[in-house]
Amino acid sequence: PTAMREVFLETPKVRWSDIGGQHDIKKRLQQAVERPLKYPQRMKRLNVKSKKGVLLYGPPGCSKTLMVKALATEAGLNFLAVKGAEILSMYVGESERSLREIFRKARAARPSIVFFDEIDAIAARRSSSSGGVNLLTTLLNEMDGIEELRNVLVIAATNKPDVLDPALMRPGRLDNILYIGPPDFEARREILRIWANMSVVNPEVDLDKLASLTEGHSGAEIVSICETAGDAALDDEEETQQEQDVQWKHFEYALAQVRRQITDT
Numbered sequence: 357p358t359a360m361r362e363v364f365l366e367t368p369k370v371r372w373s374d375i376g377g378q379h380d381i382k383k384r385l386q387q388a389v390e391r392p393l394k395y396p397q398r399m400k401r402l403n404v405k406s407k408k409g410v411l412l413y414g415p416p417g418c419s420k421t422l423m424v425k426a427l428a429t430e431a432g433l434n435f436l437a438v439k440g441a442e443i444l445s446m447y448v449g450e451s452e453r454s455l456r457e458i459f460r461k462a463r464a465a466r467p468s469i470v471f472f473d474e475i476d477a478i479a480a481r482r483s484s485s486s487g488g489v490n491l492l493t494t495l496l497n498e499m500d501g502i503e504e505l506r507n508v509l510v511i512a513a514t515n516k517p518d519v520l521d522p523a524l525m526r527p528g529r530l531d532n533i534l535y536i537g538p539p540d541f542e543a544r545r546e547i548l549r550i551w552a553n554m555s556v557v558n559p560e561v562d563l564d565k566l567a568s569l570t571e572g573h574s575g576a577e578i579v580s581i582c583e584t585a586g587d588a589a590l591d592d593e594e595e596t597q598q599e600q601d602v603q604w605k606h607f608e609y610a611l612a613q614v615r616r617q618i619t620d621t
C-alpha cells in the first residue's frame with residue numbers, strides 16, 4: 357500500500373483585486389501566461405519562446421502564494437500546489453514518483469500551473485546533499501521534457517533563494533526570477549483598504565496613518581493586525597452587548613500585539 361498523498365487540482369478564488377500593491381509583479385506574471393496563449397504568432401515571429409518557469413523569492417507572508425493563486429484564477433488555469441517539505445518527507449523513491457505524477461497531472465490538465473511552495477526543500481544545492489539529489493534530478497528532467505510542457509507553467513516560491521541549486525535557474529527552467537518584497541506604503545494602504553472594505557471600520561480610522569505605522573510589516577502581518585483589531589472590537593461587543601465598529605483604539609492595541617518578523621531579529 358502506498359502512502360503517496362494525492363495531489364488534487366485546486367480551484368483558487370483569489371483575484372488580483374484581493375492583493376494590495378505589487379502591480380509590477382502582477383503584470384509580469386500575467387504576461388508570462390497570457391502571451392503564449394494570446395500571441396503565439398507574434399512570439400514565433402520574434403523567435404521568443406514561452407516561459408516555462410517562474411521563481412518567486414522574498415520574505416515570508418508577502419503574497420507569493422496569493423499571486424500564483426490569483427494568476428490561476430484570473431487566467432482560468434488549472435492549479436496544482438505542492439509543498440516542498442511534503443514531498444521530501446515521503447519514503448525513498450516515493451518522492452520521485454510523486455513528483456513525476458504531479459507533472460503528469462499538470463500536463464493532463466493544461467493549461468495549468470504547478471506551484472511548488474518551499475522549493476528549497478527539494479532543490480537545494482547538490483553539494484549540501486540531504487538525500488534530495490534524485491529529487492532535484494527528477495525535477496530538472498520533468499522541466500526539460502520540452503514540448504510536453506506546453507501550456508504548463510511551473511512556478512516555485514522560496515524564502516531562501518541562496519540555497520537553491522543554480523541548475524534550477526538555467527535558461528528554459530525557472531529563468532523568470534521575480535523578487536516579491538515587503539509591501540511599500542501604497543501596498544500597505546491597499547491591503548488595509550481591502551480588509552476594511554470587508555469589515556466595519558469606524559470612519560475616524562486613518563488608514564494612511566496606519567499604513568505609515570505598519571512599515572516593515574509583511575502583508576500577512578498587516579492582515580493579522582486588522583484581525584487582531586477586529587477581535588478587540590468583538591471583545592468590546594461582548595462586554596457592552598452592543599454592536600461595535602473597529603476603532604482606532606482597537607488598531608492601536610493590535611499594533612502593539614503583532615511583531616514585525618521581517619525586520620526584527
Ligand code: ATP
Nearest residue numbers: 374375376416417418419420421422547575576579
Ligand atoms: P510564505 O513564504 O510564508 O509561504 P507567501 O509570500 O507565500 O508566504 P502568502 O501565503 O501569499 O505569503 O500570504 C499570506 C497571507 O498574507 C495571505 O493569505 C493574505 O492574507 C496576506 N497577504 C500577504 N500579502 C498580501 C497582500 N499584498 N495583499 C493582501 N493580503 C496579503
